[in-house]
Amino acid sequence: MSRSFRPRVVRLAAGLAALALVAACGSGEDPDTTAAAATAPAGGFPVTVESCGHEATFDKAPGRVVLGWGTSIRTLEALGVADRVTGYVSGSNVGLPDGFTAKEVSPDFQPAREAVLAAAPDLFLANDENQVSGEEGTATVADLDGRAYVLGNYCLKNPAPATIDVVYQDVRNLGAIFGVPDKADAVVADLTRRVTAAAARRRSAPQAKVALVQIYDGKVYALSGSYYNAILQGAGMTNVFAGIGENFAEVSAEQVLTSAPDGLFVAYDEPNGDAAAVQAARSAFAATPAVRNGTVFGINNAEISGGGVNIVALIEQTAGQLYGS
Known part of the structure; x- marks a missing residue:
């Protein structure tokens, strides 16, 4: 995603843009959905982590980090290691955080191998395995001497986990990579608390049925897997398109109408694109309870795409919007 959807879906939606069951009351991890496991001896380094089937071993904390998506820096900020970021890709499509001054390595979501290698990262923090697959001229994990990590376990061959557990695991794995495991545990504890509090905003109300969609070029897309589902479930909502079996898929306006969602969340990409996206949804789905009740x-998308702690912030946002503070 230079994309309309998350950058990581570029292989399915490159023409659409210059576009997790949540542990709402605990942080227990399902071994079937855990993104990757970090292992390290008691003394610290070397540490080995795995993502998308690739193992990466670090003898020391990375000092030169290139981000596959700019807003991923928020997770490194939470861990106290954002100062290690020296570059990013696909920055022209993202509203970067204030004070983020690292160099743009490439304007392309799938950056050229030469551009990435010239940046000399000792960690490439990928948004999507596409960025380190060797496809479309990108570098491979081998080109990077194995020093790549794919956030959200968003891989080419396997569906990405659709629960908040993948965020917790990413934080722990990054804590191991940077030699701050205790800090990572503290961050996960805080994130877990925040998710629990967000879900509790529902109080005794029935769990709302909601849809997360994007309208692009006159077509409607249900955003239903990966982080999209994690956000809705974490906020104590039922995703009407959870069974669609894909991270996103084109659906008809009629499918949205017949699902009769109590709430509609509309993804947007352009800065300040919130109002236009909401108005488009109100027009397209005027007969839904969500539009009638003013819950659109x-x-x-730029925050979703960054993964990590952004997802918890979005859980809080969506729960507050639909259920109130």
Whole structure:
């Protein structure tokens, strides 16, 4: 995603843009959905982590980090290691955080191998395995001497986990990579608390049925897997398109109408695109309970795409919008 959807879906939606069951009351991890496991001896380094079937071993904490998506820096900020970021890709499509001054390595979501290698990262923090697959001229994990990590376990061959557990595991794995495991545990504890509090905003109300969609070029897409589902479930909502079996899929306006969602969340990409996205959804789905009740809200794709702690912030946002503070 230079993309309309998350950058990581570029292989399915490159022409659409210059576009997790949540542990709402605990942080227990399902071994079937855990993104990757970090292992390290008691003394610290070397540490080995795995993502998308690739093992990466670090003898020391990375000092030069290239981000596959700019807003991923928020997770490194939470761990106290954002100062290690020296570059990013696909920055022209993202509203970068204030004070983020690292060099743009490439404007392309799938950056050229030469550009990435010239940046000399000792960690490439990928948004999507596409960025380190060797496809479309990108570098491979081998080109990077194995020093790549794919956030969200968003892999080419396997569906990405659709629960908040993948966020917790990413934080722990990054804590291991940077030699701050205790800090990572503290961050996960805080994130877990925040998710529990967000889900509790529902109080005794029935669990709302909601849809997360994007309208692009006159077509409607249900955003239903990976982080999309994690956000909705974490906020104590039922995703009407959870059974669609894909991270996103084109659906008809009629499918949205017949699902009769109590709430609609509309993804947008352009800065300040919230109002336009909401208005488009109100027009397209005027007969839904969500439009009649005024429960149509925008959600920023750039924040979703960054993964990590952004997902918990979006859980809080969506729960507050639909259930109140």
